[in-house]
Amino acid sequence: MVVTDASGPTRGDDLPSGKTRDALRAAHLYYLQDLTMDAIAKELHTSRSSVSRLLSHARATGLVEISIHSPLDLPSRLEQEILERHEVAAHVVPVPDHASDVDRLERVALSAARILSRFIDSNQTIGVAWGSTMSAMSRHLAPKATHNSEIVQLNGAGNLRTTGILYASELLRRFGDAFGARVQQFPVPAFFDDPATKQAFWRERSTRRLLDLQASMDVAIFGIGSPFAEVPSHVYQGGYLERADYDALSRDGVVGDVATVFYREDGSTDGIALNERATGPDFATLRRAPRRICVVSGRAKLPGLEGALAAGLITDLIVDEGTARRLVEDVPAS
Amino acid sequence: MVVTDASGPTRGDDLPSGKTRDALRAAHLYYLQDLTMDAIAKELHTSRSSVSRLLSHARATGLVEISIHSPLDLPSRLEQEILERHEVAAHVVPVPDHASDVDRLERVALSAARILSRFIDSNQTIGVAWGSTMSAMSRHLAPKATHNSEIVQLNGAGNLRTTGILYASELLRRFGDAFGARVQQFPVPAFFDDPATKQAFWRERSTRRLLDLQASMDVAIFGIGSPFAEVPSHVYQGGYLERADYDALSRDGVVGDVATVFYREDGSTDGIALNERATGPDFATLRRAPRRICVVSGRAKLPGLEGALAAGLITDLIVDEGTARRLVEDVPAS
DNA sequence: AAGCCAGTTGAACAAACGTGCAGAGGGAGA
DNA sequence: TCTCCCTCTGCACGTTTGTTCAACTGGCTT
Numbered sequence: 001m002v003v004t005d006a007s008g009p010t011r012g013d014d015l016p017s018g019k020t021r022d023a024l025r026a027a028h029l030y031y032l033q034d035l036t037m038d039a040i041a042k043e044l045h046t047s048r049s050s051v052s053r054l055l056s057h058a059r060a061t062g063l064v065e066i067s068i069h070s071p072l073d074l075p076s077r078l079e080q081e082i083l084e085r086h087e088v089a090a091h092v093v094p095v096p097d098h099a100s101d102v103d104r105l106e107r108v109a110l111s112a113a114r115i116l117s118r119f120i121d122s123n124q125t126i127g128v129a130w131g132s133t134m135s136a137m138s139r140h141l142a143p144k145a146t147h148n149s150e151i152v153q154l155n156g157a158g159n160l161r162t163t164g165i166l167y168a169s170e171l172l173r174r175f176g177d178a179f180g181a182r183v184q185q186f187p188v189p190a191f192f193d194d195p196a197t198k199q200a201f202w203r204e205r206s207t208r209r210l211l212d213l214q215a216s217m218d219v220a221i222f223g224i225g226s227p228f229a230e231v232p233s234h235v236y237q238g239g240y241l242e243r244a245d246y247d248a249l250s251r252d253g254v255v256g257d258v259a260t261v262f263y264r265e266d267g268s269t270d271g272i273a274l275n276e277r278a279t280g281p282d283f284a285t286l287r288r289a290p291r292r293i294c295v296v297s298g299r300a301k302l303p304g305l306e307g308a309l310a311a312g313l314i315t316d317l318i319v320d321e322g323t324a325r326r327l328v329e330d331v332p333a334s
Numbered sequence: 335m336v337v338t339d340a341s342g343p344t345r346g347d348d349l350p351s352g353k354t355r356d357a358l359r360a361a362h363l364y365y366l367q368d369l370t371m372d373a374i375a376k377e378l379h380t381s382r383s384s385v386s387r388l389l390s391h392a393r394a395t396g397l398v399e400i401s402i403h404s405p406l407d408l409p410s411r412l413e414q415e416i417l418e419r420h421e422v423a424a425h426v427v428p429v430p431d432h433a434s435d436v437d438r439l440e441r442v443a444l445s446a447a448r449i450l451s452r453f454i455d456s457n458q459t460i461g462v463a464w465g466s467t468m469s470a471m472s473r474h475l476a477p478k479a480t481h482n483s484e485i486v487q488l489n490g491a492g493n494l495r496t497t498g499i500l501y502a503s504e505l506l507r508r509f510g511d512a513f514g515a516r517v518q519q520f521p522v523p524a525f526f527d528d529p530a531t532k533q534a535f536w537r538e539r540s541t542r543r544l545l546d547l548q549a550s551m552d553v554a555i556f557g558i559g560s561p562f563a564e565v566p567s568h569v570y571q572g573g574y575l576e577r578a579d580y581d582a583l584s585r586d587g588v589v590g591d592v593a594t595v596f597y598r599e600d601g602s603t604d605g606i607a608l609n610e611r612a613t614g615p616d617f618a619t620l621r622r623a624p625r626r627i628c629v630v631s632g633r634a635k636l637p638g639l640e641g642a643l644a645a646g647l648i649t650d651l652i653v654d655e656g657t658a659r660r661l662v663e664d665v666p667a668s
Numbered sequence: 669a670a671g672c673c674a675g676t677t678g679a680a681c682a683a684a685c686g687t688g689c690a691g692a693g694g695g696a697g698a
Numbered sequence: 699t700c701t702c703c704c705t706c707t708g709c710a711c712g713t714t715t716g717t718t719c720a721a722c723t724g725g726c727t728t
Contacts, residue, residue, distance in 0.1 A: 032402065033444050037684070038684075053707095058402075062403070063405070065401050068358065068365065068366065068392075069398075070397075111362070115366075372715095381678045384676080384677070670727105672728095675722105675723085676721105676723075678721095679721105683717090684713105685714065686713075687712090687713095688710095689709090696704105
């Protein structure tokens with residue numbers, strides 16, 4: 001639920017009550033004055049454990065923000081190089097080379113969630129895709145109070161087996177909760193069976209409303225799908241695609257997808273039949289968003305990432321260290 | 335010393351060596367990925383204790399910044415009221431009411447030091463006064479790398495007993511170190527014996543250079559002196575003033591000083607003889623600095639604070655809770 | 669070459685911290 | 699009014715973290 005907190009007009013002394021208020025004060029004392037929790041407990045007339053919990057609350061709830069500044073001169077050579085080669089602001093997440101893909105994903109998602117709050121603000125329309133990366137991310141979002149913002153689902157999530165609504169709506173809801181934003185779901189399947197159905201649907205006014213929102217996004221957040229990786233992305237496991245679809249993608253030289261829209265190594269999408277049935281925004285629409293944040297982890301997604309970069313889909317990239325390294329090594333000159 | 339760190343052009347893998355680099359990585363892992371220090375130790379191939387130290391280093395050195403955001407709607411009613419009444423951005427430091435004045439000062443100074451780094455940036459001229467408040471503050475500054483900034487001493491520090499140079503230079507040096515800035519000392523006594531000497535000195539070219547710097551300050555940082563408080567400020571203990579001077583101040587209705595320039599309750603300075611011999615910048619000069627940060631703790635300084643506010647010396651105020659409360663209560667309507 | 673100093677290191681200990689748990693409080697509904 | 703359910707509290711325990719200490723390193727002097 002959105003942070004509301006009963007801190008009414010309790011004027012008078014200095015005990016305006018309200019958990020958030022206490023948390024704020026505890027945070028001041030702990031992070032700005034270096035008191036121990038014990039000392040804070042005494043000042044707040046409560047137990048040390050409660051203070052510990054208050055501080056957890058303060059962190060989890062975004063009252064406290066911890067950020068890390070490279071001393072400008074040495075900003076991860078990697079980030080620097082990625083910026084130069086691809087004109088993309090990169091955030092490289094350190095992960096040990098031997099980490100499993102699951103670990104890697106989890107850690108990138110955690111960092112990404114923390115970094116994200118910098119980009120979110122009031123009065124924004126925020127497009128959110130879905131997939132395992134976005135899902136992991138949604139579980140770690142640091143709340144940040146905003147007004148009048150809107151979360152828009154970028155692509156449908158229904159498939160042959162489930163409506164996908166539960167999964168996707170849960171994910172979206174987490175984003176909405178974290179930022180106190182309204183959530184606009186997109187209740188369509190990930191892929192239509194028949195392009196004509198999509199066309200028809202797209203003409204519906206309720207659909208149009210959503211498409212218009214997408215077209216006016218301020219921020220888009222998405223992962224990258226990699227159809228032919230050893231560990232396929234969510235889209236490719238969940239029964240969204242059939243054998244024939246795969247074969248078609250393979251023939252077309254597809255290296256990845258963003259919000260269920262497929263593309264080739266060079267970023268092109270023309271003539272990829274499946275896109276006619278996909279529900280994600282075409283790249284021209286996506287690129288209208290001034291800030292487009294891509295979260296990637298695992299070397300398997302490298303080709304997909306390179307394609308997305310070629311397509312100019314990304315303005316901000318959050319990526320694990322190993323993949324970042326390969327990105328700059330693979331392509332000596334773009 | 336200024337952070338230099340031997341992290342040269344060590345290209346290659348991902349082990350560019352350098353303590354700062356490790357600290358940065360540790361900080362990422364600890365604060366952005368919530369690993370335990372033990373886990374980080376393994377990733378960095380070192381002991382847990384070293385990681386603990388690295389993290390301390392990262393915090394002390396400003397690589398990690400921890401900030402606290404009130405959820406905009408409830409920004410300490412006090413800060414709100416001070417803003418409305420005095421047009422000053424206040425930062426209220428929570429301190430228990432029963433805290434001693436020494437505690438109070440220490441805690442305000444600590445918070446102030448942390449808050450300060452937000453205001454400091456590259457290519458700035460930063461005026462710094464001295465006194466017990468500034469001294470306490472200087473001991474807690476969080477380093478922040480800047481280029482081409484300059485610390486300028488606002489007022490002389492010599493007195494009858496010592497040259498004051500040691501004390502003041504130590505204080506200034508800490509500021510300089512923390513921000514990697516050059517330090518411009520002002521080697522004059524706090525008060526001249528004879529106004530004429532001051533006049534003469536002020537015509538010296540070396541003095542002019544410094545006064546010009548003061549006149550082009552971007553930020554000024556100062557405390558408030560309170561001559562008649564039970565616990566007198568540094569200026570009033572150290573042998574800077576004599577009996578006769580006190581009497582004169584008392585007759586003139588002085589309530590405080592900023593950088594050894596005295597003023598009355600209404601902020602006026604005209605006709606206060608001592609100011610003719612003082613070495614601090616006159617208020618017109620001071621007010622040319624776009625940002626003027628005042629750090630105050632202890633109710634004894636309340637009259638002084640009110641005078642400084644009346645004189646329009648302050649744009650940003652860092653003050654302990656008790657004093658802030660009295661400030662808004664004392665004067666129901668400004 | 670020996671000696672010295674300043675800076676690091678990990679082990680061991682002590683302090684500070686997070687969390688499961690059982691009990692207390694306090695509405696909303698029966 | 700009683701009961702159920704939810705939330706919050708402080709305690710007790712195990713874990714995590716800060717710090718002291720002695721040993722070690724590498725550079726510089728004598």
